Amino acid sequence: MSTPIDLPRWADVILVPALSVAAAFAVAGLVVAGIGEDPFTATRLLIAGSLGSVEGVGFTLYYTTNFIFTGLAVALAYHAGLFNIGGEGQATVAGIGAALVCLYADFLPGVLLIPAGILGAAAFGALWGFVPGYLQARRGSHIVITTIMFNFLAATLIVYLVVNVIGERGVTETRAFARHAVIPYVHEALRALGIAAPTSPLNFTFLLALAAAAGVWALVYRSRLGYAIRTVGANPSAAVYAGISPARMIMVAMTLSGALAGGLAVNELMGVQHRLLLEFTSGYGFVGIAVALMGRAHPAGVIFAALLFGVLYQGGAELAFDMPAITRDMVVVIGGVIVLFAGALEGLFRRLAARLVALGTGFVAARRVRTAEEG
Amino acid sequence: MSAAVEPPAIELVDIDKRFGPVRANDRVNLSVARGTVHGIVGENGAGKSTLMSILYGFYEADGGEIRVDGTPARIRSPADAIRLGIGMVHQHFMLVDSLSVVENVMLGAEGGALLDRGLARARAELDRLAADHGLAVDVDARVGDLPVGLQQRVEILKALYRGADVLILDEPTAVLTPPEAKALFGLLRTLREAGKTVLLITHKLEEIMAVTDRVSVMRRGQMVATLDTAATSPPELAELMVGRKVLLRVDKRPLAAGEPRLAVENLSVVDERDCLRVAEVSFTVRAGEIVGIAGVAGNGQSELMEAIAGMRRPTLGTIALDGTVLTREAHTPHNLRRLGLLHVPEDRLRTGLVPAFPAYESAALGFTDDPAYGRGLLLERGRMIAHLADRMAAYDVRPPDPLLKTSKFSGGNQQKIVLAREIERAPKVLIVGQPTRGVDIGAIEFIHRRLIALRDAGVAVLLVSVELEEIMSLADRILVMCGGRITGERRPEATDERDLGLLMAGVEGRA
Numbered sequence: 001m002s003t004p005i006d007l008p009r010w011a012d013v014i015l016v017p018a019l020s021v022a023a024a025f026a027v028a029g030l031v032v033a034g035i036g037e038d039p040f041t042a043t044r045l046l047i048a049g050s051l052g053s054v055e056g057v058g059f060t061l062y063y064t065t066n067f068i069f070t071g072l073a074v075a076l077a078y079h080a081g082l083f084n085i086g087g088e089g090q091a092t093v094a095g096i097g098a099a100l101v102c103l104y105a106d107f108l109p110g111v112l113l114i115p116a117g118i119l120g121a122a123a124f125g126a127l128w129g130f131v132p133g134y135l136q137a138r139r140g141s142h143i144v145i146t147t148i149m150f151n152f153l154a155a156t157l158i159v160y161l162v163v164n165v166i167g168e169r170g171v172t173e174t175r176a177f178a179r180h181a182v183i184p185y186v187h188e189a190l191r192a193l194g195i196a197a198p199t200s201p202l203n204f205t206f207l208l209a210l211a212a213a214a215g216v217w218a219l220v221y222r223s224r225l226g227y228a229i230r231t232v233g234a235n236p237s238a239a240v241y242a243g244i245s246p247a248r249m250i251m252v253a254m255t256l257s258g259a260l261a262g263g264l265a266v267n268e269l270m271g272v273q274h275r276l277l278l279e280f281t282s283g284y285g286f287v288g289i290a291v292a293l294m295g296r297a298h299p300a301g302v303i304f305a306a307l308l309f310g311v312l313y314q315g316g317a318e319l320a321f322d323m324p325a326i327t328r329d330m331v332v333v334i335g336g337v338i339v340l341f342a343g344a345l346e347g348l349f350r351r352l353a354a355r356l357v358a359l360g361t362g363f364v365a366a367r368r369v370r371t372a373e374e375g
Numbered sequence: 376m377s378a379a380v381e382p383p384a385i386e387l388v389d390i391d392k393r394f395g396p397v398r399a400n401d402r403v404n405l406s407v408a409r410g411t412v413h414g415i416v417g418e419n420g421a422g423k424s425t426l427m428s429i430l431y432g433f434y435e436a437d438g439g440e441i442r443v444d445g446t447p448a449r450i451r452s453p454a455d456a457i458r459l460g461i462g463m464v465h466q467h468f469m470l471v472d473s474l475s476v477v478e479n480v481m482l483g484a485e486g487g488a489l490l491d492r493g494l495a496r497a498r499a500e501l502d503r504l505a506a507d508h509g510l511a512v513d514v515d516a517r518v519g520d521l522p523v524g525l526q527q528r529v530e531i532l533k534a535l536y537r538g539a540d541v542l543i544l545d546e547p548t549a550v551l552t553p554p555e556a557k558a559l560f561g562l563l564r565t566l567r568e569a570g571k572t573v574l575l576i577t578h579k580l581e582e583i584m585a586v587t588d589r590v591s592v593m594r595r596g597q598m599v600a601t602l603d604t605a606a607t608s609p610p611e612l613a614e615l616m617v618g619r620k621v622l623l624r625v626d627k628r629p630l631a632a633g634e635p636r637l638a639v640e641n642l643s644v645v646d647e648r649d650c651l652r653v654a655e656v657s658f659t660v661r662a663g664e665i666v667g668i669a670g671v672a673g674n675g676q677s678e679l680m681e682a683i684a685g686m687r688r689p690t691l692g693t694i695a696l697d698g699t700v701l702t703r704e705a706h707t708p709h710n711l712r713r714l715g716l717l718h719v720p721e722d723r724l725r726t727g728l729v730p731a732f733p734a735y736e737s738a739a740l741g742f743t744d745d746p747a748y749g750r751g752l753l754l755e756r757g758r759m760i761a762h763l764a765d766r767m768a769a770y771d772v773r774p775p776d777p778l779l780k781t782s783k784f785s786g787g788n789q790q791k792i793v794l795a796r797e798i799e800r801a802p803k804v805l806i807v808g809q810p811t812r813g814v815d816i817g818a819i820e821f822i823h824r825r826l827i828a829l830r831d832a833g834v835a836v837l838l839v840s841v842e843l844e845e846i847m848s849l850a851d852r853i854l855v856m857c858g859g860r861i862t863g864e865r866r867p868e869a870t871d872e873r874d875l876g877l878l879m880a881g882v883e884g885r886a
């Protein structure tokens with residue numbers, strides 16, 4: 001048994017992740033110094049590239065949108081005690097769902113078509129989450145194995161569909177969605193209001209992502225269903241005692257998780273690419289695992305972690321451009337180090353945080369005593 | 376310094392420990408002489424486990440000093456404690472089921488990268504320990520296959536193997552059958568002969584009387600007395616613990632049983648491995664009656680309770696509530712709660728609560744569809760908290776903080792949270808498993824009174840307990856289970872522990 005370290009909630013939610021990020025950056029800084037670049041310049045470039053301009057912020061938030069969805073998907077399943085690493089596959093299949101609606105139901109007006117497309121994505125993603133959930137719940141097939149397999153299945157399925165069924169001849173993508181199936185860009189909306197804004201892929205799916213985070217929060221922490229899901233995740237035999245069916249909750253959680261992963265397809269396809277193409281998920285689904293871990297499976301934490309990874313992605317791209325010695329892969333390595341520190345080595349930082357908190361409270365108490373004596 | 380005044384093996388001076396607003400240890404002093412068995416008693420939440428956790432390095436004290444053999448020691452982790460010769464036997468064993476006894480014992484003390492040398496040494500050492508202390512166990516057995524009593528012995532061996540001179544046991548008998556407990560005490564006596572020092576926490580005063588040399592009493596975080604065991608008595612200890620006189624026996628009105636409420640007919644249950652655990656059991660429980668099921672743990676009582684409560688499908692037989700046989704569809708925990716059959720499960724941490732939840736959420740387990748917790752899809756936190764706050768006051772749960780994480784309450788207080796949850800729902804039939812396991816004397820009195828009050832109010836109570844005294848004093852009828860069968864039925868006034876013991880040993884089933 002490890003020593004139980006109890007921390008105040010704020011320290012648990014903010015201090016521990018902050019410490020692990022700081023440590024990850026320190027390690028990354030050493031690596032940067034190791035290849036002969038200046039880590040401080042690199043950090044400055046990273047921040048400037050991601051947050052230093054309106055355009056940069058746009059790109060950062062666009063990445064953040066993807067990470068919020070995939071992070072929430074992992075987080076929700078996690079509350080049911082499941083490790084869903086099938087975000088890639090679920091988002092891929094969700095993309096097929098969105099594309100089918102946007103391509104073949106475009107007789108609908110925009111106010112209906114866009115919601116229908118979103119629902120199509122959610123439904124297909126949900127289906128791709130449900131099946132592994134079902135296999136886990138009823139057949140005992142391990143969710144990690146099945147979701148990995150379903151990632152491969154989805155990758156194959158989309159190739160077949162796009163190349164042989166719904167794609168354009170000769171290219172690996174479909175025709176473009178109708179204009180009214182497209183979720184508007186934020187810069188377009190701003191320009192319509194007379195505000196000059198640089199072009200970026202940021203679109204209104206970002207708001208949907210924030211709403212999804214709020215929804216997941218209410219579901220997990222405030223609803224009866226969420227209570228049941230958490231009970232199954234935390235203590236399955238107490239769930240049976242309470243009359244909650246673990247099998248059912250596993251299926252429900254995986255279905256919702258898949259639907260959330262579908263948000264990635266909405267952002268990428270209906271928001272940016274405006275067509276279905278291969279490999280649009282580009283690994284965002286896997287980053288979602290890191291985001292959920294780092295955000296401690298709490299929706300607010302997921303938003304912050306998603307923002308951090310958004311900064312890393314956007315700033316990293318700029319950095320790779322300005323400092324060719326640093327490739328984009330190195331930025332991914334930083335992400336990996338953060339995950340290592342936030343997940344695997346968490347205990348280390350908890351210990352450190354506990355010391356800091358103890359120091360802090362001691363300091364405050366001492367000061368209070370001093371003021372009392374003086375007063 | 377002359378050899379005449381040997382310093383105490385363990386000395387705790389002015390130990391302070393706070394958890395938020397709770398003063399778990401408030402300037403606690405304790406001195407334990409080498410080669411003695413020292414008991415610690417106190418109500419649930421008095422701070423016993425906290426004090427021992429500080430000594431073993433799980434927690435760091437906020438203030439005070441620990442001296443080992445007279446030398447001030449800084450114990451910041453269990454590793455420090457082990458280095459100083461302090462070992463602890465955990466209530467929830469820290470063993471790896473799939474490994475053998477010898478592998479478990481050397482785990483974490485392998486002594487090198489290659490196992491064979493360490494294994495040989497561990498084997499030799501275990502043989503020596505077994506010979507010295509009569510601690511015989513098959514060193515090659517898989518730990519998962521051993522009964523609980525022997526697993527505990529492996530824990531003790533593990534501590535001794537690491538060189539423990541001082542052994543801490545926190546409620547070691549809570550999980551043991553009476554014969555296993557007797558064997559443990561024999562072992563503690565031999566350890567004492569060998570010069571080891573034992574710190575024993577228990578709620579059972581007869582155990583204190585039987586095996587300790589001195590006993591310390593804690594109350595609400597403070598050490599209120601340390602006495603020579605020979606010069607005290609259970610009533611005195613109980614009074615010191617609780618701060619008032621405690622009735623060790625319960626009074627109850629004569630039986631006025633009514634209609635049969637729960638009728639079990641020919642019930643058979645198999646477990647996950649398809650072993651028959653309950654074999655053709657039949658009995659009824661009437662309104663206003665407590666039926667006690669006695670038996671050595673593991674003789675099918677758990678499976679019987681779970682089957683009745685809808686957590687397990689019986690393979691054969693029927694269960695009727697108020698004369699209506701439950702169909703397969705109706706026999707779910709959810710529906711049973713609606714029909715008024717409530718269940719206090721025997722394992723509160725594994726089944727009755729969710730340790731990771733705040734208390735107010737654990738207190739709603741099984742009842743989240745109650746409209747009092749909010750309408751529609753959402754649960755209203757404020758109402759759940761207020762609801763538990765009321766019950767905490769009524770049941771004297773300490774600390775009365777509905778937001779505290781369930782796992783942070785002491786064992787007895789967790790039990791009160793479960794009991795309050797079920798009893799307050801006005802049951803018609805109540806199934807109670809081990810209601811006072813790990814619960815202090817004052818709380819036992821309280822829980823027993825509640826159960827009697829329910830009976831007097833016309834509830835049908837099925838009580839399963841391995842404590843014969845509890846069964847004898849509460850039950851109106853006693854059924855004895857052995858090997859999954861009911862081996863006898865007695866009236867409490869027409870039987871004694873010997874008689875029940877024979878039935879428990881199985882007149883027909885396996886011994």
Ligand SMILES: Nc1ncnc2c1ncn2[C@@H]1O[C@H](COP(=O)(O)OP(=O)(O)OP(=O)(O)O)[C@@H](O)[C@H]1O
Pocket residue numbers: 006394395397398399417418419420421422423424425426773774783784785786787788813815
């Ligand atoms: N980690 C913790 N965080 C907050 N409070 C705690 C923690 N551990 C213990 N407490 C509180 O400290 C007090 C003392 O608890 P402790 O476990 O030492 O009691 P105990 O005497 O061992 O009781 P029991 O007989 O029920 O096991 C209790 O009020 C308990 O709720």
Ligand SMILES: [Mg+2]
Pocket residue numbers: 423424425545785786
């Ligand atoms: Mg305790």
